[in-house]
Amino acid sequence: MDLKQFKLINGDEVICEVLEYDSKDNSQMVVTKALKIVSLDDIDESMRYYTFKPWQLMNNNPSALHILNSHHILSQTIPSKVAMQYFDDVIKEMSNEDEPELYIPIQKILSLLNLQRILCISIFTPPKTTILFYTIN
Numbered sequence: 001m002d003l004k005q006f007k008l009i010n011g012d013e014v015i016c017e018v019l020e021y022d023s024k025d026n027s028q029m030v031v032t033k034a035l036k037i038v039s040l041d042d043i044d045e046s047m048r049y050y051t052f053k054p055w056q057l058m059n060n061n062p063s064a065l066h067i068l069n070s071h072h073i074l075s076q077t078i079p080s081k082v083a084m085q086y087f088d089d090v091i092k093e094m095s096n097e098d099e100p101e102l103y104i105p106i107q108k109i110l111s112l113l114n115l116q117r118i119l120c121i122s123i124f125t126p127p128k129t130t131i132l133f134y135t136i137n
Contacts, residue, residue: 001017002017002018002019003015003016003017003018003078003079003084003087004016004017004018004076004077004078004079005037005076005077005078005079005083006068006073006075006076007073007074007075007076008072008073008074009072009073009074010072012036012055013036013037014034014035014036014037014055014068015034015035015037015052015079015083015087016031016032016033016034016035016055016066016068017031017032017033018030018031019031019032019065021070022070027069027070027071028067028068028069028070029067029068029069029070030065030066030067030068031065031066031067031068032062032063032064032065032066033062033063033087033091034054034055034056034064034066034068035052035053035054035055035087035090035091036052036053036054036055037050037051037052037083038050038051038052038053050083050086052086052087052090054094060094061094062091062094062095063095
């Protein structure tokens, strides 16, 4: 597996497996298992935490192929051993997840809950899916 960590011109840092590199005639690279590195600062504890998110939103399929324009890469490196281990754990976890039903028609939700009208729906997914309904009486 050819894992690379890229710093992109928009500031994103991505760890991914490179399947095909760019060439003199083609600036496109083919990558898979693309995860964006996200850092969170805890100022009170003077700590910085790192986590991974899917690089492209609503695409939790780790085997999805992505095209990366090599002109958008500022730098690249081989990820640290800790990052590679965490990367492997996240990819395994993502591979074991069932694909959630992302779209449920509103009429189906209304009939399941025996409601006539809904003012607002808020959906929160990690770690468990929670749906909040605000109804109109």
